[in-house]
Amino acid sequence: MSDTEHLTTGSPKPVFPDDGILKLYSMRFCPYAHRVHLVLDAKKIPYHSIYINLREKPEWFPQVSSSSKVPALELVAEPKNSVLIESLIICDYLDEKYPEVAPLYPKDPLKKAQEKILVVRFDQFINAFYKLVLHDNPASLGDTDLYAGLETYEEELKQRGTEFFGGTAPGMLDYMIWPWCERFSALKFSFGDHFDLSPERFGTLLKWRDLMLKDRAVKCFYLDGKIHAKYMASRRAGTADYNML
DSSP states (O other): OOTTOEEOTTOOOOOOOSOOOEEEEEOTTOHHHHHHHHHHHHTTOOEEEEEEOSSSOOTTHHHHOTTSOSOEEEOTTSGGGOEEESHHHHHHHHHHHOTTSOOOSOSSHHHHHHHHHHHHHTHHHHHHHHHHHTOSOGGGGTTOOTTGGGHHHHHHHHHHTSSBTTBSSOOHHHHHHHHHHHGGGHHHHHHOGGGSOOHHHHHHHHHHHHHHTTOHHHHHHOOOHHHHHHHHHHHHTTOOOTTOO
């Protein structure tokens, strides 16, 4: 099996040595799974990646993930090899379980809660983003402001006056919104430059994006806009190419 081959119907469940290393069931182009890769890499936690074809899943996968979705994190050192699902739950668990390296939330309970609110509110932009990338003809969306959900984050980062939402280094909020921000650059390949972010409207976020691209954890799992656009096109065509890498 290659590093990015996605297991499918009929694929045997991979066998790993009894090494105590976490197992992450993922999909290479899934932004929700991307979140977990970022946190694991930011904290330098060793893990095995198992990629799943989400259209033709292996028969054994529902026994691993109770939702039959990715991400799913198998905690091999815990009783009965407990498995966590849902990206935000997994990432919060990792930050609490491994606090000694790159703690990602503020220590203050109120600030931590406020950070979580901003993570959840990002769903507004995620929904708009998918409306755009899953349409063959974005013009059919009319006058919908697809980027309205980003204004909160532009203003928030501007008010904080820091390079990252986490301060001098990326924190949980940075990593939880990054997967979709990485995909911004795919839009110009799919739909033209007029769908790129406006420097006048989102100047602070664009500077933040440039800084995030230099982050070690981001580099570990980064794909450029052209690759993301190619995958999105295959998904719009109904033939998602999971193994294109």
